[in-house]
Amino acid sequence: MPLHAPLHNNPLPSLWAMAAAPMQANALEQALELGLLPLLRQPLPADAVAQRLALAPKATALWLELLWSMGWLARHERAAHPGAPLYAASPQAQRWLTEGSGENIAQAWLFRMRFLRQFAAQWPALLRHGGNAPAAAPAPLTTWGEAARQHIAQEQQVITAPAALALLDTLPALPGRGHFLDLGGGPGWVAIALAQRLPGWQGTVCDQAEAVAVAQENIQAADLSARLRAQACDLNEDFPALAGEEGYGLIWCSALLHFLREPLALLRQARAALQPGGLLLLAHAEQTRHAELAAQTLPFYGPLALRGQYLPQEGEIPRLMAQAGLTDIQTLGLAALPMAPVCVHAGRAPLN
Structure with a gap:
């Protein structure tokens, strides 16, 4: 035509x-x-x-x-x-x-779409009252346990875990043995993927108790209980115990800092929990100066900031990592995680 x-x-x-x-x-x-x-x-x-x-x-x-x-x-x-x-x-x-596809994300898409549809209706109240706007109706899913079994599980299995493994492939090879920690790991699928990729390593995944119960079930189903454990923790209050005397060789942390009262405090704890030269990988959305990237990020992560949660400015996380005492800090680029691309930063614990 x-x-x-x-x-x-x-x-x-x-x-x-x-x-x-x-x-x-x-x-x-x-x-x-x-x-x-x-x-x-x-x-x-x-x-x-x-x-x-x-x-x-x-x-x-x-x-x-x-x-x-x-x-x-x-x-x-x-x-x-x-x-x-x-x-x-x-x-x-x-x-x-x-259903039946190993890459099915239908429940994840439905949850995110419905949440944004509901949240978008709050713009008039948010613009007039800011964080004091009247609360909206509850989200379609209301507990971490439900989320861990449904939309977060789909997102981790289909998107986050493969992205984490692809990122590891771009980095210097890790030692044959060690301990890793997945901070805020939800249902544990990233930790499971890491344990399968690193057969000589022990691992810990920590999150709120409801999510950890789901992670433990998934670990058992993957036959990894001998090397991987799930630990309940409130990362605003405490940090997972060190893995042995030498600490962790790798800590993975994705989209967790948004929900903490003091992100710098967690980064300091992570640095202290790493063994000398141990690697911290942070994958988080940021407010960026690039319009095309912001258009992908802000619809999903803007609601966090509007609710008073942490959405870092571009370049802010590397500065916090330096303040926490990490060294060899690098920005590795963007990773295609669920909802929108996020920036990945790496840092190491000092050798001395």
């Missing part, structure tokens, strides 16, 4: 995309809620989908077209039935959004 004005000359596509986003998100939400994608493992026409799911035929046909336009469905024209195509779950839908 010819266009009278080239799309690349249209100055308003981002505005139209923002206006359309709720329509698209709600369509995908319904696809997940109604079990559309498992149904469409085999191609079906719109009328059959409507019949199977007890839906209105006309609305169903438009819904399927919208999901196809978003890339979540494949569409196959039929010569014998013009205007009545078959629809099937697309390869990306089967990979990321269907």
